Amino acid sequence: MRPTMKDVASAAGVALKTVSRVVNGEPGVHPATAERVRAAIERLGYSRNESAAVLRRGRTATVGLVIEDVADPFYSGLSRAVEDVVIEHGCLLLSGSSSEEPLRERELVETFCARRVDGLIVVPAGEDHSYLRPELEAGTPVVFADRPPGAGIELDTVLADNLGGAGQAIRHLMGHGHSRIAFLGDDPGIFTAAERLNGYRQALGGLFDQRLVSMRTPSLEGVRADLARMFALDDPPSALFTGNGRYTVTALRALAGRRVALVGFDDFELADLLTPGVSVVAQDPAWMGRVAAELLFRRLRGDAGPPEHIELPVRLIARGSGELPPPG
Amino acid sequence: MRPTMKDVASAAGVALKTVSRVVNGEPGVHPATAERVRAAIERLGYSRNESAAVLRRGRTATVGLVIEDVADPFYSGLSRAVEDVVIEHGCLLLSGSSSEEPLRERELVETFCARRVDGLIVVPAGEDHSYLRPELEAGTPVVFADRPPGAGIELDTVLADNLGGAGQAIRHLMGHGHSRIAFLGDDPGIFTAAERLNGYRQALGGLFDQRLVSMRTPSLEGVRADLARMFALDDPPSALFTGNGRYTVTALRALAGRRVALVGFDDFELADLLTPGVSVVAQDPAWMGRVAAELLFRRLRGDAGPPEHIELPVRLIARGSGELPPPG
DNA sequence: CTGAAAGCGCTAACAG
DNA sequence: CTGTTAGCGCTTTCAG
Numbered sequence: 001m002r003p004t005m006k007d008v009a010s011a012a013g014v015a016l017k018t019v020s021r022v023v024n025g026e027p028g029v030h031p032a033t034a035e036r037v038r039a040a041i042e043r044l045g046y047s048r049n050e051s052a053a054v055l056r057r058g059r060t061a062t063v064g065l066v067i068e069d070v071a072d073p074f075y076s077g078l079s080r081a082v083e084d085v086v087i088e089h090g091c092l093l094l095s096g097s098s099s100e101e102p103l104r105e106r107e108l109v110e111t112f113c114a115r116r117v118d119g120l121i122v123v124p125a126g127e128d129h130s131y132l133r134p135e136l137e138a139g140t141p142v143v144f145a146d147r148p149p150g151a152g153i154e155l156d157t158v159l160a161d162n163l164g165g166a167g168q169a170i171r172h173l174m175g176h177g178h179s180r181i182a183f184l185g186d187d188p189g190i191f192t193a194a195e196r197l198n199g200y201r202q203a204l205g206g207l208f209d210q211r212l213v214s215m216r217t218p219s220l221e222g223v224r225a226d227l228a229r230m231f232a233l234d235d236p237p238s239a240l241f242t243g244n245g246r247y248t249v250t251a252l253r254a255l256a257g258r259r260v261a262l263v264g265f266d267d268f269e270l271a272d273l274l275t276p277g278v279s280v281v282a283q284d285p286a287w288m289g290r291v292a293a294e295l296l297f298r299r300l301r302g303d304a305g306p307p308e309h310i311e312l313p314v315r316l317i318a319r320g321s322g323e324l325p326p327p328g
Numbered sequence: 329m330r331p332t333m334k335d336v337a338s339a340a341g342v343a344l345k346t347v348s349r350v351v352n353g354e355p356g357v358h359p360a361t362a363e364r365v366r367a368a369i370e371r372l373g374y375s376r377n378e379s380a381a382v383l384r385r386g387r388t389a390t391v392g393l394v395i396e397d398v399a400d401p402f403y404s405g406l407s408r409a410v411e412d413v414v415i416e417h418g419c420l421l422l423s424g425s426s427s428e429e430p431l432r433e434r435e436l437v438e439t440f441c442a443r444r445v446d447g448l449i450v451v452p453a454g455e456d457h458s459y460l461r462p463e464l465e466a467g468t469p470v471v472f473a474d475r476p477p478g479a480g481i482e483l484d485t486v487l488a489d490n491l492g493g494a495g496q497a498i499r500h501l502m503g504h505g506h507s508r509i510a511f512l513g514d515d516p517g518i519f520t521a522a523e524r525l526n527g528y529r530q531a532l533g534g535l536f537d538q539r540l541v542s543m544r545t546p547s548l549e550g551v552r553a554d555l556a557r558m559f560a561l562d563d564p565p566s567a568l569f570t571g572n573g574r575y576t577v578t579a580l581r582a583l584a585g586r587r588v589a590l591v592g593f594d595d596f597e598l599a600d601l602l603t604p605g606v607s608v609v610a611q612d613p614a615w616m617g618r619v620a621a622e623l624l625f626r627r628l629r630g631d632a633g634p635p636e637h638i639e640l641p642v643r644l645i646a647r648g649s650g651e652l653p654p655p656g
Numbered sequence: 657c658t659g660a661a662a663g664c665g666c667t668a669a670c671a672g
Numbered sequence: 673c674t675g676t677t678a679g680c681g682c683t684t685t686c687a688g
Contacts, residue, residue, distance in 0.1 A: 001467075004664090005666065006666095015674065015676075016665095017676080020666070021673095021674090024667085029673070030674090033674085045465065045466075047441055048666080049666070050443045051383045051664090051666090052379075052664070053665080055377070055664090055665080060379070071405050073399075079398050093424070096411065110375065116377060116379060134374075138373075269577060270598050273602055274601055332681055334681080343660075344681095345658075346659075356658085358657060361657085361658085376682080377681055382664095382682090383665065385684095
């Protein structure tokens, strides 16, 4: 059906191996012969069957990336950065969204491994990564990004300074006179959510009040209900710390103009154009992607040092919402 | 190095073909034998080499997607929808960003084809798609999304109603008393930009004024300069129509609070929370992705009808900015 | 129900 | 500089 190297070879009147040489740009082919081969390739519309090449070669020149959801700006930014590094290295990126489902994460990893990716970058959804054992033993390097692997496995990891960032946010709000600061975040089963909660708690110290904490899926109704409950307290919060970009946006909607100081984890487009501007603890998803991908390629180049644990700094950007004073 | 079917076979004391049967869930294997094989698979940490299977089988169960940039919310939404459909069909998605470079588009397509994707969805960056000829002849279905293929090629296409949407926007602004409406958009070499310009022009009719049109790359400085030039006219614009989400955001920044009516093409997160809310002509990127992917799978299932040209409707969402009256 | 043999399209290793 | 041979790991075909 499709032309193969054999077809090109007979069309050009050379041996199959010569075609292979031309296709792979190997030296030692007479220019005239090479030209004849190229003409035949063009004429037949030949394109190399990568599966066959991969089978023979052993290396696929592909990297797999598992994220939570491409449609989330944090992960799409990370994705793009990984893609760029992968391309720079002449490889192809396979990527997929786990939708925060451990099973899906595992299926994606296994699909990628069955396709024999040279390496993997994983933002884990699950806790148990023992299924990676065979891959690791086969020598496939794996880098975890944004969240560490589950217990019992020690691997390269690139994380943001979640704990420190949350601390910065809380100290910033306290510096502006707040002592009743609520926290709104993801289920603490998610590593980043748990870390940010920790940072919040540590920074608050004795001011911590469990009633000002809401960790749940980020639906507008849910967030609205939780906020309503908090504001109905005798001692309502005067400030809010949101655990990621989705919560910040949901909280802004749920607050519906109510004047409450706010600092959110994750920067987002237009944060500066809202009134007041939204103060955030900004991570750099593209940086995280780039660092993870570069670490992976370092491993692929043979660096066999002990697992690295890279922590990327975050920075607080004050835009107004985090500097609102408490009422009164 | 890695265990193969042969290794599993000898570990389980069966023939290679029996392992293949078990791995592929083919019927006609004694349960006890199957169990023995499964145990061996587990013990050795075997995982099927998909490249080899693909080489033999011919079909890869993969689909390729070329977009402009995953980090752009329009395309990441589209991507996610395509991914979901592809997964539903038991396939894997390969995707890549062309960065609006024709050469990169072509390289991606060719890389995907070399990996023998079963089908392709392309948001084209270039004008010339003759390089697709061999693939099309080999029977690979290709669906274009968001933009049509270049001249000389007739293929399935899923587009938004760019012309109609722009018309709606302009008529809406005119209905609110505006007659001096500026247009800010991408280079008209990009299909969607050109179509939206057409819609703008047609709806304005005799009111069209070339001096109120700016088509350029969406840098803040550039947009700011062009707007300054327009506002310095004797007859400055009282309203603005922006050609896509990036321009809308850039224009909002460049306007820096200046009170000008605005309708943007593309909806975006937080458009409702700005003051005033931003009126937009909304497309649905996930819908576009889903429709394109479903069309592709229909072709893969054998539908050989003539090329289809699907146009998805868009809708105007009034939020305030498009309803501002002209000054005076 | 199970197995042996052939070969998918390519590259590696070795001649000439 | 060019060609021949073997075989990557699997599925297909055909025989038991």
